[in-house]
Amino acid sequence: MTSESTSHRTLWIVAPVAIVMVLFLVLLATRDGGGTGFISGDIDGQLAPPIVRTTIDGEPFDLDELRGSFVVVNFFQTSCIPCRQEHPELVAFQEQYAPTGVGSVVSIVFDDTEANIRAFFDEFGGDWPIIAEDSLPIAVDYGVPLVPESAIVAPNGIVIRKLIGGVRKSDIEAVMASWLAEQEQPAGTQSESSP
Amino acid sequence: MTRRLLSWVAVATIGVAALLYGAVDEGAPRTDADRAYEMAKTIGCPVCRGQSVAESDATVAKSIRASIAIWIDEGRSDAFIRSALVDRFGEAVDYTPSASGVTALVWILPVVGGAGAIAGLFLVFRRWSDEDDLEASAEDRAAVEAARAAVGRDG
Numbered sequence: 001m002t003s004e005s006t007s008h009r010t011l012w013i014v015a016p017v018a019i020v021m022v023l024f025l026v027l028l029a030t031r032d033g034g035g036t037g038f039i040s041g042d043i044d045g046q047l048a049p050p051i052v053r054t055t056i057d058g059e060p061f062d063l064d065e066l067r068g069s070f071v072v073v074n075f076f077q078t079s080c081i082p083c084r085q086e087h088p089e090l091v092a093f094q095e096q097y098a099p100t101g102v103g104s105v106v107s108i109v110f111d112d113t114e115a116n117i118r119a120f121f122d123e124f125g126g127d128w129p130i131i132a133e134d135s136l137p138i139a140v141d142y143g144v145p146l147v148p149e150s151a152i153v154a155p156n157g158i159v160i161r162k163l164i165g166g167v168r169k170s171d172i173e174a175v176m177a178s179w180l181a182e183q184e185q186p187a188g189t190q191s192e193s194s195p
Numbered sequence: 196m197t198r199r200l201l202s203w204v205a206v207a208t209i210g211v212a213a214l215l216y217g218a219v220d221e222g223a224p225r226t227d228a229d230r231a232y233e234m235a236k237t238i239g240c241p242v243c244r245g246q247s248v249a250e251s252d253a254t255v256a257k258s259i260r261a262s263i264a265i266w267i268d269e270g271r272s273d274a275f276i277r278s279a280l281v282d283r284f285g286e287a288v289d290y291t292p293s294a295s296g297v298t299a300l301v302w303i304l305p306v307v308g309g310a311g312a313i314a315g316l317f318l319v320f321r322r323w324s325d326e327d328d329l330e331a332s333a334e335d336r337a338a339v340e341a342a343r344a345a346v347g348r349d350g
Contacts, residue, residue, distance in 0.1 A: 013315055020308040027300050111254040136258035137265055143283035145241040145255040
């Protein structure tokens with residue numbers, strides 16, 4: 001056997017392997033890398049997933065019963081710094097809008113203890129329903145991978161926008177104003193989040 | 196030749212049987228908990244790098260595990276659960292690649308590569324086998340005799 005035929009045979013074996021490996025590398029290089037950053041579910045424009053639970057104070061809570069007003073569904077954890085930073089904004093929102101029935105806050109606890117939650121609200125204030133019972137599946141329903149996140153639910157029960165990270169009262173008000181403005185537009189020109 | 200062929204057939208049969216056993220003999224999950232765990236192994240944790248929700252201790256992984264258990268309890272199908280999680284957290288959490296588009300290469304390339312490798316091995320072995328069956332030509336025999344004679348003369 002000549003060296004020429006040996007190298008020819010080697011080429012026939014190596015070339016397909018090389019082609020397959022190159023294709024794999026191209027695939028790996030061009031595909032969207034999973035797990036490189038957090039993914040927050042986009043539920044804007046969808047009917048808000050139901051929340052029917054008992055609050056930590058033992059009161060029944062049903063999100064549907066708040067139809068007719070805006071609801072800020074806030075996901076939080078007491079050890080999360082941005083959650084602590086946004087809390088005064090939620091308190092201000094609740095104090096301004098809850099008495100008139102325009103809007104209110106509900107907190108969904110993201111894996112925390114009742115003692116921590118009570119201590120948190122004692123320290124930072126806030127008087128609204130807090131859901132800790134079986135709260136983790138609610139986070140999945142709302143596509144929440146990390147806290148804080150807040151879903152702004154319109155009076156018609158549709159999620160207008162999910163705000164990722166700490167919220168400010170002005171952010172929530174802007175979302176509400178935008179939705180209200182859409183309702184005043186002539187029929188046929190409204191976005192999908194409208195009723 | 197027949198014995199050699201039989202031994203190759205035996206090797207091929209054992210190899211194929213082993214592959215089939217490994218691929219098929221996982222069996223259906225015995226309980227809902229088994230099914231939930233099997234499903235969790237194929238769903239990526241949205242906030243972790245390269246960890247499934249079965250492995251991760253992140254809160255969102257716990258959340259997804261809890262939801263999977265609830266959905267299974269409600270009698271939902273695997274397809275429903277996978278689709279619901281993809282809807283909420285994106286395609287990247289699905290560790291079972293789709294069989295369409297560029298991602299289909301993940302399924303196709305191993306098959307093509309495996310078939311190519313088997314074909315290559317077959318060709319190489321057959322060529323080697325042909326070489327074993329070579330018989331010395333009259334010229335070869337004459338050359339050997341000449342060499343022997345030369346050795347005997349020198350010795």
